[in-house]
Amino acid sequence: MPRRKTDHPRTRWLRLAALVAALALAVAACGGTSSGNASSGNNGGGNGGAASTTLRTAFVADMQVPDPDIFYETEGNQVVMSTYEGLVRYQQNPPTNALEGLLATSWEKSADGKTYTFHLRSNVKFEDGTPMDSAAAKASFERRPKVNQGPAYMLAQVASYGTPDPLTFVVNLKQPVSAFMDYLAAPYGPKLLSPTAMTKYAKGGDFTQGYLKTHSIGTGPYYIKSFTLGQQYVLAANPNYWGAKPKITTIEINIVPDLSTQQLKIEGGDLDILHNLPAATTNTFKTKSGFQVITIPALQKSVLKINPQKAPFNDLSLRQALRAAIDRNKLTSEIYGNLGTVSTQMLPAGMQPAGTGLDSYTYDPTLLPAAVKKLPSSSKSITIAYASGFVNDQRTAEAIQKVLADAGFNAKVTPITLAQFFALRDQPESKVPNLLVETANPDAAHPDTYLRIFFNTGGFLNYVKGGSKAADAEMDRGLYTNDPAVVKDAYEKASQLVHDSATFVTIADVKGTFVATTKLKGWTSTGAAPLSLNFQSATLG
Amino acid sequence: MSRMILVRIGSLMVVLLVLTLAVFMIKAVLPADPVRAAVGAQASEEIVQAKRHELGYDKPLPNQYVRFLGNVMHGDFGDSLRTRRPVLDDINRYAPATIELALCAALLAGFLGILLGLWSAHGGRGSGSARVTMLAFASAPTFFLGILLLLLFYGRLHWLPASGRLSNKHVDSGPTGFLIIDSLIHRNPGELVDALQHLAIPAVCLALGPAVAIGRVLRSSLLDVMRQDYVRTARAKGLSEWMVVLRHALRNASGPALSMAGLQVGLLLAGVVVVELVFAWPGLGLYTQQSIQQADFPAIIGITLVLGIAYVAINAIVDVMQLVADPRLRVVGRAVA
Numbered sequence: 001m002p003r004r005k006t007d008h009p010r011t012r013w014l015r016l017a018a019l020v021a022a023l024a025l026a027v028a029a030c031g032g033t034s035s036g037n038a039s040s041g042n043n044g045g046g047n048g049g050a051a052s053t054t055l056r057t058a059f060v061a062d063m064q065v066p067d068p069d070i071f072y073e074t075e076g077n078q079v080v081m082s083t084y085e086g087l088v089r090y091q092q093n094p095p096t097n098a099l100e101g102l103l104a105t106s107w108e109k110s111a112d113g114k115t116y117t118f119h120l121r122s123n124v125k126f127e128d129g130t131p132m133d134s135a136a137a138k139a140s141f142e143r144r145p146k147v148n149q150g151p152a153y154m155l156a157q158v159a160s161y162g163t164p165d166p167l168t169f170v171v172n173l174k175q176p177v178s179a180f181m182d183y184l185a186a187p188y189g190p191k192l193l194s195p196t197a198m199t200k201y202a203k204g205g206d207f208t209q210g211y212l213k214t215h216s217i218g219t220g221p222y223y224i225k226s227f228t229l230g231q232q233y234v235l236a237a238n239p240n241y242w243g244a245k246p247k248i249t250t251i252e253i254n255i256v257p258d259l260s261t262q263q264l265k266i267e268g269g270d271l272d273i274l275h276n277l278p279a280a281t282t283n284t285f286k287t288k289s290g291f292q293v294i295t296i297p298a299l300q301k302s303v304l305k306i307n308p309q310k311a312p313f314n315d316l317s318l319r320q321a322l323r324a325a326i327d328r329n330k331l332t333s334e335i336y337g338n339l340g341t342v343s344t345q346m347l348p349a350g351m352q353p354a355g356t357g358l359d360s361y362t363y364d365p366t367l368l369p370a371a372v373k374k375l376p377s378s379s380k381s382i383t384i385a386y387a388s389g390f391v392n393d394q395r396t397a398e399a400i401q402k403v404l405a406d407a408g409f410n411a412k413v414t415p416i417t418l419a420q421f422f423a424l425r426d427q428p429e430s431k432v433p434n435l436l437v438e439t440a441n442p443d444a445a446h447p448d449t450y451l452r453i454f455f456n457t458g459g460f461l462n463y464v465k466g467g468s469k470a471a472d473a474e475m476d477r478g479l480y481t482n483d484p485a486v487v488k489d490a491y492e493k494a495s496q497l498v499h500d501s502a503t504f505v506t507i508a509d510v511k512g513t514f515v516a517t518t519k520l521k522g523w524t525s526t527g528a529a530p531l532s533l534n535f536q537s538a539t540l541g
Numbered sequence: 542m543s544r545m546i547l548v549r550i551g552s553l554m555v556v557l558l559v560l561t562l563a564v565f566m567i568k569a570v571l572p573a574d575p576v577r578a579a580v581g582a583q584a585s586e587e588i589v590q591a592k593r594h595e596l597g598y599d600k601p602l603p604n605q606y607v608r609f610l611g612n613v614m615h616g617d618f619g620d621s622l623r624t625r626r627p628v629l630d631d632i633n634r635y636a637p638a639t640i641e642l643a644l645c646a647a648l649l650a651g652f653l654g655i656l657l658g659l660w661s662a663h664g665g666r667g668s669g670s671a672r673v674t675m676l677a678f679a680s681a682p683t684f685f686l687g688i689l690l691l692l693l694f695y696g697r698l699h700w701l702p703a704s705g706r707l708s709n710k711h712v713d714s715g716p717t718g719f720l721i722i723d724s725l726i727h728r729n730p731g732e733l734v735d736a737l738q739h740l741a742i743p744a745v746c747l748a749l750g751p752a753v754a755i756g757r758v759l760r761s762s763l764l765d766v767m768r769q770d771y772v773r774t775a776r777a778k779g780l781s782e783w784m785v786v787l788r789h790a791l792r793n794a795s796g797p798a799l800s801m802a803g804l805q806v807g808l809l810l811a812g813v814v815v816v817e818l819v820f821a822w823p824g825l826g827l828y829t830q831q832s833i834q835q836a837d838f839p840a841i842i843g844i845t846l847v848l849g850i851a852y853v854a855i856n857a858i859v860d861v862m863q864l865v866a867d868p869r870l871r872v873v874g875r876a877v878a
Binding site for chain 2: 064150153209230252257258419422
């Protein structure tokens with residue numbers, strides 16, 4: 001483009017560019033730093049000088065609705081466990097699988113194991129001021145089967161309820177259920193809801209489901225102050241809470257789907273605690289000034305699931321050879337560092353007595369290559385699946401892929417969505433992957449809540465239909481009994497039978513892990529609830 | 542013009558029908574169980590079947606499709622399996638964030654594209670390196686560019702926020718859901734600046750690719766136009782180069798750039814998903830990602846329809862703008878008709 005000497009286009013361009021740059025800088029500079037919160041401050045450790053009363057954390061995605069009779073996943077436990085309480089809970093400090101009273105101070109079980117009598121805590125109020133009593137407990141328990149969503153199975157064996165006086169609540173079962181008290185202590189177990197609010201906010205026979213999509217009506221130390229989908233949930237201290245008032249009066253939960261962004265935000269001082277970072281990233285925070293890595297015992301297990309329904313792993317000896325080729329020590333060390341421990345039992349550590357339900361085998365990498373040589377070439381192409389977004393499982397799958405490749409397999413690693421995982425049981429065998437890697441937790445600390453869902457041949461999360469009918473029978477024997485000796489024996493035998501089927505290789509017991517500013521102190525565990533902590537007694541700075 | 546609008550509406554209907562059909566086909570062949578994902582892994586088979594029946598998922602697919610079309614005609618997109626709210630309510634809640642981001646990005650892309658096109662066609666000092674720099678940024682994957690900009694402007698310089706639409710010190714009290722407009726309505730300059738700060742990196746991230754594409758097409762078109770006789774005549778009349786470009790060349794060169802802009806803005810809607818994830822932008826992209834993860838088909842179909850309408854509408858607007866920019870097209874249009 002020719003230019004005329006009388007024009008000064010270059011000067012004009014420069015002026016224009018300078019103007020644009022100045023405008024951009026003005027917008028950036030007007031608000032100063034990036035802190036997203038009035039109480040936030042410096043880098044590398046969150047809130048500034050004085051103690052803050054607001055704790056900021058992040059979820060990778062919106063939780064399901066915070067209705068305790070519907071909520072049935074892991075992301076969101078923090079909300080439900082902070083706003084609702086059940087009759088009992090798992091001991092929190094120190095965290096163990098022992099039961100302790102919460103809204104019930106004590107309880108008795110009848111000799112036949114079919115009747116439970118709970119003595120309720122006095123002077124407890126719901127967040128709306130309604131007194132908590134046996135009528136409230138009855139109404140809350142009765143709501144669960146009416147709503148009839150995922151967690152409803154926990155009360156499926158209830159025959160009737162009794163309320164002999166305001167502080168005594170009786171549950172009569174159709175038959176003894178050895179896991180019943182664990183169901184009550186589970187994060188997804190029945191919680192108590194204000195009967196006043198249940199009546200007041202019910203619309204058109206919806207059992208208050210509409211209201212509870214964005215509100216809470218529990219007795220917990222916090223209540224839901226605001227619930228903005230896709231953006232933020234704010235929990236505030238419950239003024240009617242029966243226990244010690246929380247020092248952290250507000251918990252802000254921001255929806256930040258990208259883990260890199262979450263990491264940047266906690267490093268930038270805009271978040272105080274995170275729970276979703278992959279193990280490798282979490283480990284880097286151990287040496288960063290101003291941060292701590294919190295680990296708690298969690299009922300999480302990383303497991304390789306072997307599909308016995310189709311070639312090549314429909315052969316028991318090949319499954320055993322594959323299991324022998326998995327170096328659990330190396331895998332656990334590489335993937336988790338000290339955020340996981342090498343698995344020794346079929347169930348997550350702590351669910352069965354030490355030394356029982358073992359998943360023992362001898363590492364021998366020579367067996368698999370020898371077995372693969374005998375396979376036809378058509379059986380050497382296999383697929384390993386993991387749930388997309390689960391970085392630790394992806395790394396585990398990739399490490400196993402290398403083991404398989406070294407043995408002569410052509411293994412492909414593929415991510416699939418959770419919805420696809422849930423559909424695997426209904427797929428034709430040809431469409432179910434040969435191998436799956438999954439880290440998951442049970443609903444509670446009772447062995448049945450893990451064995452039945454993951455290892456029962458009809459279990460909803462037994463995607464590969466592994467295990468055995470004999471093991472299934474042992475699970476039933478262990479669940480519907482009142483005899484502790486039978487329970488112990490049945491689940492030990494079930495675990496052994498599942499181990500013998502060589503359809504599941506347990507890899508690591510994975511700790512519950514959080515990255516937090518060092519100013520956060522005084523938290524406790526929430527028992528079997530993954531991804532959440534109890535902040536009732538916590539302080540920030 | 543009215544004929545064009547009728548044709549557009551007709552084509553919109555066809556596009557929407559095809560889109561809904563495509564999503565239903567995907568639903569049929571995709572090995573995912575939205576019902577199980579909604580009620581939870583350990584829900585009993587009885588509960589799963591009850592939910593499946595309630596949603597009509599136990600009916601043959603053609604019946605489901607007909608029922609769905611009937612509901613859509615009545616403005617009912619069904620309830621999201623994940624949020625358990627009406628899909629239309631969810632879309633209304635999430636859409637303003639996406640529209641605000643997409644509009645700002647589109648305006649920025651247009652502005653930068655014109656700037657780049659003019660500058661590089663002009664051949665001034667630094668135009669080559671500016672072109673190369675923008676091309677490099679535009680070639681980078683969106684998520685990588687997003688993280689890069691975050692590291693620089695949030696992590697290193699502390700100039701701009703990392704995520705969301707607004708800091709906690711400000712609360713959007715409506716009425717439109719468009720924060721820029723709402724802050725102006727409430728005469729709240731603090732909120733306006735805060736919203737613009739939050740918007741800055743996502744909008745730039747989204748705009749760079751389209752800007753480079755528009756700029757490159759505009760440059761080549763401008764170079765062609767500047768060789769035309771009428772441009773030489775304009776110069777001979779003594780008009781400044783600036784006036785020649787703005788008054789004579791730019792308008793005639795804008796046709797291909799506008800076509801490219803229409804295409805790019807459509808593609809920009811696809812880029813929104815990644816950008817909203819990186820910047821935790823509470824819009825339709827975020828809603829889409831979460832819905833796909835749980836095979837929430839009512840939500841996926843709702844979003845598909847909305848984005849389909851947006852895409853067709855954007856291209857219709859571009860067509861009109863082309864007619865305004867180049868009157869010759871109106872004559873050609875009439876002649877063809």
